[in-house]
Amino acid sequence: MTTDAAVMAGVRLLDTAGEPGAGLRYAVAEPEAALEAIAAADVRGRGGANFPAALKWRAALRERGPRVVIGNGGEHEPGSQKDAVLLRRHPELVIEGLLAAGTILGAGKTILLLDGRLAPLAERLREIADGFGPAHLGLPAPEIVIGPEEYLVGEETALIEVLERKPAKPRFRPPLPVVKGYLGYPTVVQNIETLANCAWVLRRIAEDPAAAPAVDTFLWTVWGPQREAVVGESPIGTTIGAVLQAAGVEAWKGVTLGGFSGGAVSAAESDLALEPARLAEHGLSLGCGSFRVIDPGACAGALAQEVMEFFLAASCGQCVPCKAGLGDAARVLAGRRGRKVSDLTDMLDMFSELEGRGVCRLPDGGIVTTRALHRRFGDDIQAHAERRCGCGREVG
Ligand SMILES: Cc1cc2nc3c(=O)[nH]c(=O)nc-3n(C[C@H](O)[C@H](O)[C@H](O)COP(=O)(O)O)c2cc1C
Ligand code: SF4
Incomplete structure (x- = not known):
């Protein structure tokens, strides 16, 4: 269980400031410029694949609308808690990102899927969404859905199946969801942290149109069978050793990356930079930033x-x-x-x-x-x- 006390002070997203709603208003007024800003800030998918958000949105925009935007709050990758922390700490930022994405994409529907563990947050998130006055801005109110607690529900096509009231079974591709997704509509699925990053970028631009915001940090969770999970934020390119040190891990034998999906390194590689291209050279990936510590002496x-x-x-x-x-x-x-x-x-x-x-x-x-x-x-x-x-x- 992660407690708020275990959350480290962030360097950008976790300590985010900015006027709630300013990014959304910017997206409503200037949807094309907003999309450009998200592309220029290099907002990438934080659910695991590191795919550029703007590329996905442009692909969906090439399809005939109406479109659907889904916020993926599954977070089932082992140990990961960063989306839950973000939803508790900055719920307005996540909802603002979802609504801004809906605006830019001309969505007829926006949905936020939460894992059952986050069900207690649903009411608060609905209130926040109402507070943005989506109808007033010409937007559909987001639907907040509590999904089953199954790992596969995080996979975007399985998630779409679940939203269509079917079992969580991934779909064959093509067609990609951006072409044919939820109920056959072009659908963009984004992770919670990705949506928060979109809102963060748009708030910065709304405050200062000359600003060049860059998404240069990532959220992480450090955990292990014998330790309480710690969530924090570090610049992209921070070494794995520095992240573990920031999380209070004094001695370690190794660590898995991306929960159980991104590979593993040993303590001898503590200088390895957590930067997607560098990791790819080693056949590794950062994934959702969940690091499972292998303690000294563990098998x-x-x-x-x-x-x-x-x-x-x-x-x-x-x-x-x-x-x-x-x-x-x-x-x-x-x-x-x-x-x-x-x-x-x-x-x-x-x-x-x-x-x-x-x-x-x-x-x-x-x-x-x-x-x-x-x-x-x-x-x-x-x-x-x-x-x-x-x-x-x-x-x-
Ligand atoms: C087996 C599997 C499980 C996944 N679980 C999650 C998850 O829990 N949360 C998530 O955001 N993405 C998850 N993904 C990635 C999603 O399929 C999808 O790529 C992502 O939600 C897109 O958002 P992003 O580009 O903002 O990361 C999973 C992928 C696979 C293959
Ligand atoms: S059986 Fe196929 S669709 Fe199901 S989890 Fe495995 S790879 Fe994915």
Whole structure:
């Protein structure tokens, strides 16, 4: 559980100022200039993929309206708490971002999907939305929906399915949601932090049209089985060691990135800059900024097993990488034979065949993180699979 006391002072977004509503009014008055400002500030997706928001919005604008904008408040990536903190700390900023996106995109509908854990915030968010006077500004009032507490609901097409009252099962692409999404309308889905960043940029521009705001920080959550989650904010490019230090982590053996989806590094890499291009060179990604600490002495093999079992349990099972691959990998990591693979070497070969072949990217997260853990902590993983590690985790 994250408490407000554990939240670090932010350097930009968490300590945001600016006049509530100023960014929205700017978007209503100057939608094209507002879109330009969001592009120039390099607002990127904070739900995991780091995709430029303005590019997605322009793609949706090429489609015939009406369009739909959805705020993704799923936040199911293991450990992540930053969206919840943002919604508690700056709810007006998130709602302002959602309404501004709706304005710029000419949306006929805006929806904010919250995970069930955030249901107590729904009433307050509705009041804030009413306070912006959306009808007065010619905007539809946002619909606030409480979704099921399932990992896959965070995946944007599964989320659209859920909003259409169907099970959380990702859709085949194409068509992309920006072409055909919620009820067949062009649909833009953005993460909570992304929407807050849009509002932050527009407030800055509204205050000073000559300002050149840049989204140069990211929110993170540092957590572990034995530690309370800490949420904070750091400049993009801060080293992983500095983030962990800011979170009060004194000693660590390693850390996973992007919850369980972005890979892992060891303490020997503490100088690694958390910058998307730099991370990509190492086959890693920042994802949603959730870092799971591996404490000194902890068994990285047990963690690899936990990661794979997490994805196996979360999968909807409609395609091969999940149906065949995740179960086999989980078995091998637990020291048993899989149906098609019998050891860790086979498992790594299988990963190369399966990566990128799912309807959604759920299995890729498990593959990237397990591969990264194996590269850094291969001895632990081998010892765990052979039950020599003594970690006590139930295997097989
Ligand atoms: C398995 C899976 C789970 C996801 N879970 C989340 C989530 O909980 N929250 C989120 O914002 N994005 C999540 N995403 C990413 C979304 O599909 C989508 O890319 C994102 O909401 C788009 O917003 P953004 O560009 O602002 O990040 C997930 C993706 C996958 C493949
Ligand atoms: S890749 Fe896995 S989770 Fe994603 S749609 Fe296919 S079976 Fe479901």
